Amino acid sequence: MPETEPTDESAEAPDLTNKSVVKAMTLLRELGRHPRGITVTELAQIVGMTRPTAFRLLLSMEQVGFVDRTENNYTLGWEMARLGRLADPTAGVAAKVQPILEGVAQEISETVSFALVKSQTEYEIIAEASASRLLQVSNLYVRRQYPLHASATGKILLADLADTRVSQLLSGTLASFTPQTITDSKVLVRQLKEIRENGYAVIDNELEEGLFAVAVGVRDADGLLLGVVTATGPDQRMKSGRLAGTVEQLRSTAEEIGKTLE
Template sequence: MPETDVNAEGTEAPDLANKSVVKAMGLLRELGRHPRGITVTELAQAVGMTRPTAFRLLLSMEQVGFVDRIDNNYTLGWEMARLGRLADPTAGVAAKVQPILERLAQEVNETISFALAKGPTEYDIVAEASSSRMLRVSNLYLHRQYPLHASATGKILLADLDDARVIKILPETLASYTRQTITGREALLREIRDVRANGYSVIDNELEEGLFAVSVAVRDADGLLLGVLTATGPDQRMKSGRLPSTVEQLRATAEEIAKTLG
């Protein structure tokens, strides 16, 4: 008898998910964490699957190019690489995170945005939600990238790199946007170290006069940076004793987004 769950009407609905496909996707996701390969025994243990089941699924995926095998080690196959080049990494992300951002925007009553990390120093702001306040920041951020040293999102990306990489990327003298912009690389490095220690970043009148933003990282189960969650608003309001609670709300929401994105 098929497994069932309860639908909106309170009646049981059949579970239409194909369990073998779900298990195969779990194997592929785990293989992505092992670019140099992993044995079937190690893979089965990692995903909580029996070795015969894992071997059968790997054999099937190997036949269609989703998995490669060299000796006893399995890796993602050429077909996965081909499909990866065709995929838009932002597709579907905005729809998944938008309801979460909407709820947080109402809770903190400020503008909330989520930027998807696209590389060590690149990101794309794929979703944004506005508060109900009359004085707010709205519809300014989508699909725009701001200077790494003068944006809270950029500082999170820089903090994910070591100091040597930051020095290689940034010049000694940085562009100025306001009187508060950090224009010295050494001064920025000191702030980046604080970001690593504190787990969040801020900009305070550094990109535009009167603009304050605070960001936290969104990470997957392995600690890799998926994106950045940011709250933005007028500096006087954002700094009026609310910052610690806002940071905690951002952190809790970042964990929720990470789970939602799988």
């Protein structure tokens, strides 16, 4: 009697993942955490791989420029740097983040945006979502960056730096946008200390009259700042006893986005 083919419902989808490629990517990610180099033995131990397997994969990647080796130390190679320059860091990220933003925007009834960190002092807002309100902020932020000292997102970036670095970046009088803008770098440095302690940043009429924003950093498992999630709205509404709840919502959102981007 001929054997019957398993139905789509009963058959499990085959695992088509190439295990060697996955292991190679694991090695590359770990190499990225060691810019000064790491030995194959140390690398294998960290990622839970046998030394011979790690060595073979590193040797193969070295031959195509993905890995460099100086004596016994391995680092990311020139080809990785070249591909990194070609890649659009926002590609795919906005699509992953957008549904999360839409959910929290409806929960807190304000405009919520996500900014991707590009460097220590640069960010780009790549996604936003707005609640169904007559009075709201919408479609104003995507693809833009605002002054670091006068934006909640910018303050999160500054708070991630040492005070000496902040003083170097923002020496002298800072640009004023409203009477509430912080223009004294010493005052700003004191506020950044509070931001580090509290875990969130706000602007209160500092960029535009009537505009209030609160921001929380999005970090990876190692604590690296990947981006910032921000809620923005009219000051009289956002300051009316809702700030604590909004901060907690943003913290949960930041954690969810961080896991999504891993």
